[in-house]
Amino acid sequence: MLLRRITQHVQNQNWFAVFIDFIIVVVGVFIGIQVANWNEALREKQAEKVYLERMHEDIKFAQAFVEESIRRRIRDFEASLVMIEIMNEDGSELTDEYIECALPSSINILIDLPFLNTIKELLETGKVNILDDAALRNGILELQNRSELLTRFQDLTLSSIINITNEFSNSIKQRASRGDADEIRLVRHCNLKALHANNRFINAISENMDIADAFINKRLIPWSEQIEKLHQLIDQSLNLSHP
Numbered sequence: 001m002l003l004r005r006i007t008q009h010v011q012n013q014n015w016f017a018v019f020i021d022f023i024i025v026v027v028g029v030f031i032g033i034q035v036a037n038w039n040e041a042l043r044e045k046q047a048e049k050v051y052l053e054r055m056h057e058d059i060k061f062a063q064a065f066v067e068e069s070i071r072r073r074i075r076d077f078e079a080s081l082v083m084i085e086i087m088n089e090d091g092s093e094l095t096d097e098y099i100e101c102a103l104p105s106s107i108n109i110l111i112d113l114p115f116l117n118t119i120k121e122l123l124e125t126g127k128v129n130i131l132d133d134a135a136l137r138n139g140i141l142e143l144q145n146r147s148e149l150l151t152r153f154q155d156l157t158l159s160s161i162i163n164i165t166n167e168f169s170n171s172i173k174q175r176a177s178r179g180d181a182d183e184i185r186l187v188r189h190c191n192l193k194a195l196h197a198n199n200r201f202i203n204a205i206s207e208n209m210d211i212a213d214a215f216i217n218k219r220l221i222p223w224s225e226q227i228e229k230l231h232q233l234i235d236q237s238l239n240l241s242h243p
């Protein structure tokens with residue numbers, strides 16, 4: 001219709017009308033492109049919100065999981081330190097409970113990092129730029145960096161960990177037993193006198209604890225601090241405020 005009108009105006013040599021028609025076409029195309037851009041921006045904004053909400057759920061789960069894991073590790077680690085102090089003295093206060101705490105804390109440098117599926121998806125598909133906040137994007141890369149450091153630490157030090165239960169099986173009896181919720185738990189009975197007299201035992205526990213200390217303080221806690229920071233940035237992007 002517009003083309004027919006323009007052709008007619010050209011035939012009539014009505015150049016002013018041709019000019020007006022030309023302007024109408026240019027403005028029309030411009031508005032069309034703008035509307036397409038706005039729609040695209042709106043779609044991206046909606047997609048960003050979906051990603052942020054999914055990330056928020058992942059992060060909340062990861063935070064709860066890791067905080068609990070760190071809390072238990074620190075509790076066991078502190079009890080192990082007390083055990084070493086007791087063993088440095090006459091050992092009379094040494095109980096099975098101390099050994100129970102010392103064994104996991106001295107060997108437990110493994111943790112299955114919680115799945116952060118949304119972050120993984122954003123990184124693998126190269127869609128991380130959909131997130132508007134540059135601090136959030138950098139935060140995700142920093143988390144990835146800390147995850148790699150943590151995994152590398154586990155790979156490098158796992159072979160250095162001394163398996164205390166096997167190494168001192170003469171003094172530590174370990175048996176599998178059915179516990180609550182039908183899960184198998186390991187019950188240990190120790191010859192406390194023999195362990196107290198065995199300097200190799202305290203050396204081995206101390207060596208393991210040195211590695212566990214580095215794992216907790218230099219790898220695991222920085223990882224969890226980054227998770228906490230990301231959570232705050234996501235809350236800001238979603239305008240959320242909660243304890």
Ligand SMILES: [Zn+2]
Pocket residue numbers: 056231235240242
């Ligand atoms: Zn939140």
